[in-house]
């Protein structure tokens with residue numbers, strides 16, 4: 042009967058509702074139950090049977106990437122991690138497949154081990170032209186590109202680059218003085234002017250010419266544009282765990298910013314072309330690759346790789362240097378007795394004129410170095426993890442086996458700010474970095490585990506530009522303190538360090554009162 046009804050209905054083109062009404066709900070109920078069982082089984086596996094389940098950590102983070110992603114996107118990932126280390130100890134499971142460490146030994150075990158652990162590609166934004174920068178390249182390509190640039194970062198190269206750093210440091214002081222003209226309040230946003238100095242220095246060293254940010258009057262928003270890029274990269278990198286969301290975001294973001302990016306790429310490309318055409322006329326980051334560019338990279342590096350590196354170096358490093366130098370300035374003003382110690386050291390060092398303050402003459406000012414180190418320790422510009430992937434057969438870190446494929450890393454903010462590693466870690470005490478024979482040293486810092494302090498990471502992927510940054514920071518800060526007396530302008534005084542970070546800490550204005558001595 043049912044069959045003849047169906048045939049009749051079909052012949053008439055009528056769709057009978059019997060199947061849907063009677064059977065579909067049952068189907069959906071069964072499917073839902075199955076799905077719930079499968080998800081529960083997966084979550085139970087992640088929480089209790091996964092090879093990482095022996096590691097302590099919050100249950101919610103062990104069964105899902107979402108809490109981790111939520112905090113990375115909010116820009117405060119180091120805050121929950123700090124609480125977890127209080128609760129669970131030096132190794133914490135912070136995602137189904139990720140462990141984070143705060144013991145000093147983890148630096149060597151993760152970053153200086155042989156063979157090298159792979160940098161987690163999901164932590165890097167792929168270059169738009171498909172050619173790798175030093176930050177994104179892996180394996181042989183990384184070795185090749187690093188090898189191509191390495192001579193630009195030697196002690197000799199730095200000596201040759203010193204005049205350039207000193208010239209811009211001079212312009213930095215001139216610009217600050219100019220900001221005081223017709224300015225009865227004496228208040229200057231020093232973060233902005235430090236940003237211009239860092240940008241001019243690094244772009245001249247990379248492109249062979251600078252945008253003359255210090256010389257141009259008015260406001261320039263490069264720093265904020267670059268910061269927007271860092272925010273986008275953070276969110277995109279996070280979403281690679283939830284693919285294809287990363288691709289959808291990239292599609293929209295890249296479309297919105299396409300004109301701007303094409304213009305930037307053209308500008309950079311033209312500058313680099315001019316620099317390469319000039320040949321061996323000066324010493325900068327391009328000097329060692331002149332004559333070593335070939336389409337297949339066999340001579341050393343390809344043209345597209347030069348372009349990617351040229352852009353990445355300026356974007357990343359001008360921001361890091363800006364944040365580090367602004368932080369050091371803030372901390373010195375927040376702790377005036379340390380400012381006085383440093384002012385005494387610089388003002389009694391025998392400099393007759395500001396221009397005597399050079400890369401070479403600032404190399405033996407121990408309190409200045411201690412201040413820079415302590416600023417990098419307390420408020421490292423990139424308060425994130427440097428993720429690496431455990432090899433197929435796993436490895437041992439902190440005396441415990443880590444299965445292959447696990448993401449392992451040290452978070453620069455956490456490792457530098459734990460009381461297991463440093464005495465009074467959230468206070469600014471530059472003297473902890475002085476030698477024991479220095480009269481300003483105090484024995485209370487004897488227990489500090491200095492090996493935990495690795496602001497430039499370690500091993501074959503450590504920071505290639507650490508010496509350049511240190512040279513720049515020494516000259517810029519020494520000239521600043523030699524020339525001016527300074528005070529913090531309210532209301533930044535107490536809360537300036539409260540910042541969010543997307544790859545790097547946000548460029549927060551720092552208003553100070555400047556008085557020419």
Ligand code: HEM
Pocket residue numbers: 175176187354358361362365422427496497498501502503504505506507509510
């Ligand atoms: C405050 C200043 C700086 C800090 C704190 C800093 C820190 C770091 C850290 C921690 C890494 C390792 C990244 C990773 O493993 O993923 C790194 C890599 C790197 N840094 Fe820096 N950096 C600074 C300034 C600079 C400057 C001024 C330059 C260039 C002149 C530079 C060039 C690089 C390059 C090219 C890499 C990638 C190296 C590689 O993978 O082989 N950095 N930096």
